[in-house]
Amino acid sequence: MIHNSQKVSQISSSHRLIELTSQIRHRLNFIPFSNSLFISQEFFLNEVLKKIIDKTELIFQNRFQSIIKRIERVSNRNKYDSIIEVLYDNDLFKNSMAFNTRSFIIHNIKECIKYNGFLNLIIPIFSRKPLSPIKNQGTNPDLGEIYSLIRFYSLAKLITEISGIKCRVSILSDGNKYRRACLTPLEIINNYQNSLRFWIDKLELSEYVSLFDYEEWIKRDQCWMEERSSMYRKKYDDLSLKYDKFFDFWDLNKIKYINIDLEWKQLCYTFFLIITSVNYESIFNQKFINDVYFNKDIQNFYISFISSLDMNIKDITNSHLFRYELIGDFYFNKEDIVSTMRKEAWEASKRYVSISLVDREIDTLFLEKNYFLKCTIHRKEKEFNFISTSKKDYCRTAQHSVAGLDNNLNLM
Numbered sequence: 001m002i003h004n005s006q007k008v009s010q011i012s013s014s015h016r017l018i019e020l021t022s023q024i025r026h027r028l029n030f031i032p033f034s035n036s037l038f039i040s041q042e043f044f045l046n047e048v049l050k051k052i053i054d055k056t057e058l059i060f061q062n063r064f065q066s067i068i069k070r071i072e073r074v075s076n077r078n079k080y081d082s083i084i085e086v087l088y089d090n091d092l093f094k095n096s097m098a099f100n101t102r103s104f105i106i107h108n109i110k111e112c113i114k115y116n117g118f119l120n121l122i123i124p125i126f127s128r129k130p131l132s133p134i135k136n137q138g139t140n141p142d143l144g145e146i147y148s149l150i151r152f153y154s155l156a157k158l159i160t161e162i163s164g165i166k167c168r169v170s171i172l173s174d175g176n177k178y179r180r181a182c183l184t185p186l187e188i189i190n191n192y193q194n195s196l197r198f199w200i201d202k203l204e205l206s207e208y209v210s211l212f213d214y215e216e217w218i219k220r221d222q223c224w225m226e227e228r229s230s231m232y233r234k235k236y237d238d239l240s241l242k243y244d245k246f247f248d249f250w251d252l253n254k255i256k257y258i259n260i261d262l263e264w265k266q267l268c269y270t271f272f273l274i275i276t277s278v279n280y281e282s283i284f285n286q287k288f289i290n291d292v293y294f295n296k297d298i299q300n301f302y303i304s305f306i307s308s309l310d311m312n313i314k315d316i317t318n319s320h321l322f323r324y325e326l327i328g329d330f331y332f333n334k335e336d337i338v339s340t341m342r343k344e345a346w347e348a349s350k351r352y353v354s355i356s357l358v359d360r361e362i363d364t365l366f367l368e369k370n371y372f373l374k375c376t377i378h379r380k381e382k383e384f385n386f387i388s389t390s391k392k393d394y395c396r397t398a399q400h401s402v403a404g405l406d407n408n409l410n411l412m
Contacts, residue, residue, distance in 0.1 A: 045202075048405070049146065049203070052143075052146075052147060052150065052405075053150055053203070056147070056150050056151065056154055057154065059091075059154075060154040060155075060157070060158050063086075063089055063091055063092060063158065064158055064161070064162060066089070067082070067085045067086060067089055067158075067162060068162065070085055071085055071162075079163045079164055079165055080105075080106045080109055080110075080163075082159075082162045082163040082164075083105075083109055083119070083159055083162075083163050083165065084102060084105055084106070085162075086155075086158060086159050086162060086163075087105065087384055091387075091391060092155065092386065092387060093384060093385055093386055093387060094379055094385040094387060095379065095384055095385055096379070099379065099380070099381045099382070099383075100381065100382060100384070104382070107370070108370045108373055109165075109373065111369075111370035111371070112370060112371060112372055112373060113165065115369075115370075115371045116371065116372075117166075118165070118166035118167060118168055119159065119165050119166065119167040119168070119373065120167075120168055120170055120371070120372045120373070121155070121156065121167065121168070121169045121170065121372065121373050121374075121375050121384075121386075122169075122170045122171075122172055122365065122372040122373070122374055122375065123152075123169065123170070123171055123172065123374070123375040123376065123377075123386065123388075124172040124174045124214060124365075124376075125148075125171060125172070125173070125174075125377065125388065125397060125399070126141075126145060126148075126171060126173045126174075126175075126192070126193075126196060126211075126397075126399050127173065127174045127175040127177070127178050127189075127399055128175040128179075128184050128188055128189050128192045128399060129141070129188070129192060129399060130182060130184060130276070130277035130278075130279070130399075130400070131184065131188070131279050131280075131284060131289070131292050132276050132277060132302075133292060133293055133298070133299045133302050133303070134276060134302065134303065134306065135276060135277075135400055135401065135402070136401070136402050137293050137402065138289065138293065139188045139191065139192060139289060140191065140192065140195050141192065141195045141196055141199065142402055142403055143403040143404065143405065144389065144397075144399075144401060144402065144403030145196060145199070145399070145403075146199050146203075147389070147403060148388045148389060148397075149196070149199055149200060149203070149205055149209060150203065150205070151387075151388060151389075152169040152171065152205075152208070152209050152388070153169070153203075153205040153207075153208045153209050155167075155169060155386065156168055156169045156208035156209065157208050160208070167208070168208055168209070168210065169208060169209050169210070169375075170210050170211075170212060170217075170372070171196075171209065171210065171211040171212065172212055172213075172214040172217055172365075173192075173193050173196065173211055173212065173213055173214060174214035174215075175188075175189035175192060175193065175213075175214075176189055176213055176214065176215045177214045177215055177355060177359070178352065178355065180351055180355060181274070181348050181349075181351035181352035181355055182274065182277050182278050182279055182348050182352075183278070183279040183281070183348070184279050185279065188289075193211065193213060196211050197211055218359075218364040218365065227362075228358065228359075228362060228364075231358045231361070231362065232354050232355060232358045235353075235354040235357060235358050236350055236351060236354040239263070239267065239350045239353065239354060240350060242263075243260070243263075243264055243267060243350075246258055246260065246264065247346050249313070249339055249342040249343050249346065250312060250313045250314075250339075251312045251313075252309055252310065252342065253310055255268050255271075256268065263353075266353055267349055267350065267353055270349040270352055270353055271345055271346060271349040272309070274345060274348050274349050274352055275306070275309070275345045276306060277348075277400070278341075278344055278345050278348045280302075280341050280344055281344065282337050282340045282341045282344060283298055283301055283302065283305075283330070283337065283341070284298070296328070297326075297327050297328035297329070297330055300326045300327050300328075301322075301326075301327040301330045301334075301337070304319075304321040304322050304326065304327060305337075305338055305341055307321055308321055308322075308338065313335055313338060313339055314335075316334055316335050316338055317334075317335060322334045367382065377397055389403075390410075
């Protein structure tokens with residue numbers, strides 16, 4: 001059975017980003033790469049990435065030694081104990097035995113190996129880089145995704161070497177699943193996935209890591225796909241009928257204090273998270289990507305929009321956030337644009353929740369059949385919370401941020 005916690009839609013938090021946006025205000029860079037130094041491809045591959053790989057290998061070698069020492073203290077141990085020790089290593093995962101019992105894990109491992117011939121860890125991640133001037137400066141993978149790919153590789157290699165059981169990580173890139181919610185252009189999704197595959201091949205990670213498009217991976221017969229689409233539309237219609245009347249785009253503060261039920265809370269939570277990931281037709285309007293990221297008026301209006309979430313629409317009229325010198329011609333219909341953007345984000349949150357809940361309800365990932373061990377970035381029962389970035393930033397994903405390196409080559 002799929003546990004109730006697995007049926008709850010989850011999305012990476014944007015609350016910290018909203019707060020940060022209010023602090024930085026209109027200080028983003030509008031001139032492409034004006035504060036950048038260009039380096040050669042050879043230097044990036046042979047110096048920067050090589051050092052990242054070497055450092056990651058050292059981290060996992062240390063984990064190998066620590067896990068071996070813990071295993072040696074277990075009496076009557078077997079190869080499954082080795083895998084469990086990896087899954088509950090605090091430097092690699094954020095798991096709890098309260099969520100998954102030892103007997104449950106061993107049963108799932110055995111069933112998974114019986115079905116696949118190896119231990120297959122699946123993780124839905126890497127949907128896309130959203131069109132968001134405050135989250136990134138482009139829609140291609142950066143150091144964050146590359147580092148995560150290296151960590152996936154190192155994890156599968158560690159489990160293989162420590163248990164003697166072949167392990168692989170299957171990344172389910174779910175951009176085409178959620179583009180229905182955020183309306184991200186298909187070209188961005190495809191380029192993002194192709195770039196990830198490029199790095200898997202370039203860094204020779206394919207022995208332990210594979211990347212699949214989520215929609216292709218779950219595809220079954222036509223009747224099933226049509227039923228899924230029908231269920232999604234019904235869920236969306238039900239959510240709209242039940243909750244639209246409570247959504248007040250004029251004053252978003254009101255929705256925070258309305259307590260209807262768990263589904264409403266989930267919608268409101270998703271609204272404030274997805275608001276920095278929506279492809280807003282109101283201001284982007286099918287513009288070229290460079291315009292989204294380096295057009296001064298668009299960037300400033302986007303920042304003002306995020307910074308004004310606690311404002312009533314009528315207060316926007318005279319707000320310093322929406323001065324003409326900041327937002328240009330957007331000034332003349334700023335109230336209408338902000339209202340429309342809030343409605344776009346509300347629609348996106350309903351679509352997102354509908355998609356997530358339906359896919360969990362019909363078990364698109366075959367979780368009930370135990371064909372795989374599912375990893376996640378949001379800890380839930382019967383799933384394993386892998387740290388795909390850094391221990392400090394374990395709840396964040398590369399797709400919703402930009403990664404950099406400090407002077408000691410630590411990921412930031």
